[in-house]
Amino acid sequence: MTETELRHIAAMSAVVDEGSFGRAAARLGYTQSTVSQQISLLEKAVGGAVFDRPGGPRPVRLTPLGRVVLTHGRDLLAKAQAMQSAVERFNAGEGRIDIGTFQSLSNVLLPQLVRRLRQEHPGCDIRLVEDESDEPPIGEVDLMFFDSPVGGDVEHRKLFDDPYVLVAPRGAFPEGPVRFGRLDGAPMVAWPPTCDQPRVEQAFASNGAEPRIVFRAAGNETVLSMVRAGIGSAVLPRLVVDVASSASDEALTVHELVPEVAPRELYLLWQAGRTQSPLAERAIQIAVELAETYRV
Amino acid sequence: MTETELRHIAAMSAVVDEGSFGRAAARLGYTQSTVSQQISLLEKAVGGAVFDRPGGPRPVRLTPLGRVVLTHGRDLLAKAQAMQSAVERFNAGEGRIDIGTFQSLSNVLLPQLVRRLRQEHPGCDIRLVEDESDEPPIGEVDLMFFDSPVGGDVEHRKLFDDPYVLVAPRGAFPEGPVRFGRLDGAPMVAWPPTCDQPRVEQAFASNGAEPRIVFRAAGNETVLSMVRAGIGSAVLPRLVVDVASSASDEALTVHELVPEVAPRELYLLWQAGRTQSPLAERAIQIAVELAETYRV
DNA sequence: CATTTATTATCGCTTTTCATGATGTTGATT
DNA sequence: AATCAACATCATGAAAAGCGATAATAAATG
Numbered sequence: 001m002t003e004t005e006l007r008h009i010a011a012m013s014a015v016v017d018e019g020s021f022g023r024a025a026a027r028l029g030y031t032q033s034t035v036s037q038q039i040s041l042l043e044k045a046v047g048g049a050v051f052d053r054p055g056g057p058r059p060v061r062l063t064p065l066g067r068v069v070l071t072h073g074r075d076l077l078a079k080a081q082a083m084q085s086a087v088e089r090f091n092a093g094e095g096r097i098d099i100g101t102f103q104s105l106s107n108v109l110l111p112q113l114v115r116r117l118r119q120e121h122p123g124c125d126i127r128l129v130e131d132e133s134d135e136p137p138i139g140e141v142d143l144m145f146f147d148s149p150v151g152g153d154v155e156h157r158k159l160f161d162d163p164y165v166l167v168a169p170r171g172a173f174p175e176g177p178v179r180f181g182r183l184d185g186a187p188m189v190a191w192p193p194t195c196d197q198p199r200v201e202q203a204f205a206s207n208g209a210e211p212r213i214v215f216r217a218a219g220n221e222t223v224l225s226m227v228r229a230g231i232g233s234a235v236l237p238r239l240v241v242d243v244a245s246s247a248s249d250e251a252l253t254v255h256e257l258v259p260e261v262a263p264r265e266l267y268l269l270w271q272a273g274r275t276q277s278p279l280a281e282r283a284i285q286i287a288v289e290l291a292e293t294y295r296v
Numbered sequence: 297m298t299e300t301e302l303r304h305i306a307a308m309s310a311v312v313d314e315g316s317f318g319r320a321a322a323r324l325g326y327t328q329s330t331v332s333q334q335i336s337l338l339e340k341a342v343g344g345a346v347f348d349r350p351g352g353p354r355p356v357r358l359t360p361l362g363r364v365v366l367t368h369g370r371d372l373l374a375k376a377q378a379m380q381s382a383v384e385r386f387n388a389g390e391g392r393i394d395i396g397t398f399q400s401l402s403n404v405l406l407p408q409l410v411r412r413l414r415q416e417h418p419g420c421d422i423r424l425v426e427d428e429s430d431e432p433p434i435g436e437v438d439l440m441f442f443d444s445p446v447g448g449d450v451e452h453r454k455l456f457d458d459p460y461v462l463v464a465p466r467g468a469f470p471e472g473p474v475r476f477g478r479l480d481g482a483p484m485v486a487w488p489p490t491c492d493q494p495r496v497e498q499a500f501a502s503n504g505a506e507p508r509i510v511f512r513a514a515g516n517e518t519v520l521s522m523v524r525a526g527i528g529s530a531v532l533p534r535l536v537v538d539v540a541s542s543a544s545d546e547a548l549t550v551h552e553l554v555p556e557v558a559p560r561e562l563y564l565l566w567q568a569g570r571t572q573s574p575l576a577e578r579a580i581q582i583a584v585e586l587a588e589t590y591r592v
Numbered sequence: 593c594a595t596t597t598a599t600t601a602t603c604g605c606t607t608t609t610c611a612t613g614a615t616g617t618t619g620a621t622t
Numbered sequence: 623a624a625t626c627a628a629c630a631t632c633a634t635g636a637a638a639a640g641c642g643a644t645a646a647t648a649a650a651t652g
Contacts, residue, residue, distance in 0.1 A: 002609095004302075004376070004380065006301070020627090020628070021629060022628070022629085031612055033611075033614095034611050035629095037610080038610090038611095039629095048387065049571050052571050053629060053630090054618095054619080054628095055617085056621090056627070056629095057620060057626070057628055058619080063571035064391065065383070065387070065573065068382055068383060068386045069383060072382055072383075076376055079371055079372045083300070083371075083372060087364060087368075090360070091342075091361070095360060274359070275361070276360070277359075303639095317599080326639095327641055328599090328600075329600095329602085329640075329642075330640050330641070332601060333639080334639090334640095336601085337639095349600060350647095351649085352597090352599060352647060352650090353597070353598040353648075353649055354648080354649075356599090356600085595651075596650080597651090598648090599649095600645100600647080601645075601647095602644080602645075602646095603645095604641100605640100605641085605642090606639100606640090607638100608638080609639080610635105610636080610637070610638085611636085612635085612636100614631100614633090615630100616630075618628080618629080619626100619627095621626075
């Protein structure tokens with residue numbers, strides 16, 4: 001038995017609408033002959049006539065079997081169309097995207113990225129997965145921000161370098177660069193030893209300075225508040241400072257460090273060898289564009 | 297763009313289940329090559345890859361687009377299968393049949409017909425449309441019992457003749473045939489003047505007898521009860537009497553009429569030129585068979 | 593490191609199906 | 623009887639399905 005084909009059902013549906021094979025053919029862009037054969041094949045497939053052809057100029061009429069086929073068939077056609085439109089929406093970027101991030105990284109670039117994505121694709125569904133554990137949740141997300149180009153099955157794109165700077169209560173240091181030696185024994189506020197905080201403290205050690213860490217907090221805003229309150233200074237990526245405090249913050253001064261600490265790097269990661277959705281592709285593109293504006 | 301085909305979606309679904317093109321092919325009775333091409337065509341149709349093929353013995357994995365297609369596609373397949381099974385049930389006679397009838401006609405043959413249909417097709421849906429109006433509801437039913445082979449676009453099959461007999465309270469008449477003349481002025485119970493009751497009264501008239509109708513009721517059982525109660529006699533089709541009263545009904549006697557009244561005829565009608573469902577075909581067949589047993 | 597193994601992709605070929613245009617058939621209408 | 627408006631059928635060329643063989647790939651294995 002031949003397989004029941006969507007286009008045959010479409011033909012049948014059109015015939016029912018139009019009341020004649022010929023008009024149905026015209027509507028579908030086929031020949032009457034073709035429709036005739038399509039219906040014939042459909043009838044072979046379902047094992048019986050779906051139309052009574054009274055002959056002459058009288059319109060064809062559904063048989064009982066035809067009613068059964070039509071009912072289900074239209075359902076089928078509707079579903080097929082739903083699928084097609086879902087695919088089209090997907091390809092137009094109206095899908096869903098899951099972006100992984102770390103709180104300490106996400107403050108700068110992510111909000112702009114999300115804003116532009118939503119602008120371009122109002123229908124899309126953007127989910128942010130924030131995870132402070134050391135285990136990056138890649139594999140569960142489409143895209144992920146991170147500060148190192150993890151190994152393994154992961155592709156990456158470096159976005160920009162974010163140099164570390166010293167943030168101090170106004171007056172604690174004279175304007176201009178500050179040598180690491182000056183920080184030996186100075187009171188410092190810092191992140192907990194996650195992320196690349198260890199790298200910062202490594203930098204102190206290799207410059208022969210041992211800071212006195214008087215407070216640790218994970219939130220960037222919290223750390224800066226402590227500094228503003230004069231509790232101590234902090235070594236933070238520049239973008240964190242720029243974003244979290246206005247440039248003309250009266251209570252703070254920002255100093256370059258000498259010698260320079262290896263800057264924090266920002267990467268966009270995704271699972272290797274995996275086809276991305278158009279939305280994810282676009283997200284990468286936008287992220288790179290935005291990164292340009294930060295790379296001084 | 298190529299049209300999205302059910303068989304491609306089926307292939308995709310199988311690939312997802314089996315984790316490999318080859319195994320999917322085996323399951324579907326295709327070659328691996330064929331499945332590969334089917335997926336390729338499907339991908340052309342939806343405008344992007346649905347699988348990531350990592351190469352080597354690693355199983356293929358769905359892309360985001362693939363997930364969209366699979367979700368809708370499986371739905372589509374389910375609907376297609378639902379249609380096929382509906383068609384099969386229909387062809388097996390598990391469909392529905394609407395039978396039109398008149399109460400005064402239906403008591404004899406119909407119950408047996410329904411019983412046998414249900415026996416053969418336990419899943420089928422039999423609906424009886426009883427209509428006492430003079431307008432036969434043909435067109436709204438598949439099959440219809442009637443007492444004349446209506447004209448127009450109606451095909452018919454004569455089932456049997458049902459001769460009229462006289463039913464009387466025991467003792468009212470001597471055993472054996474009764475001449476019409478004997479009924480002149482006799483108390484009679486009768487149907488209301490619908491159906492072919494007029495024909496009966498016509499028979500009286502043309503035989504020079506004028507009965508005294510003391511009661512009219514539409515229900516056969518009611519009429520017979522009246523006769524049993526001695527209120528009068530009745531002229532009824534034989535089958536009505538046979539069915540409604542046991543043959544050895546102590547209170548009744550049954551007499552042939554002389555001269556014979558043109559018997560009531562029972563026809564099975566259906567709309568001409570219309571393909572009947574297998575269930576209806578079978579119903580006609582059974583009705584004819586049953587009719588044989590009544591045709592003396 | 594070379595080999596094996598488990599995969600998918602591709603090529604050429606045959607068979608089937610699709611769609612067409614021309615022609616035949618049917619039954620009402622004039 | 624001729625005409626008209628339907629659907630059916632037939633022959634044909636084009637497209638696609640499906641197959642078998644072969645290549646290509648990447649992990650696993652020795």
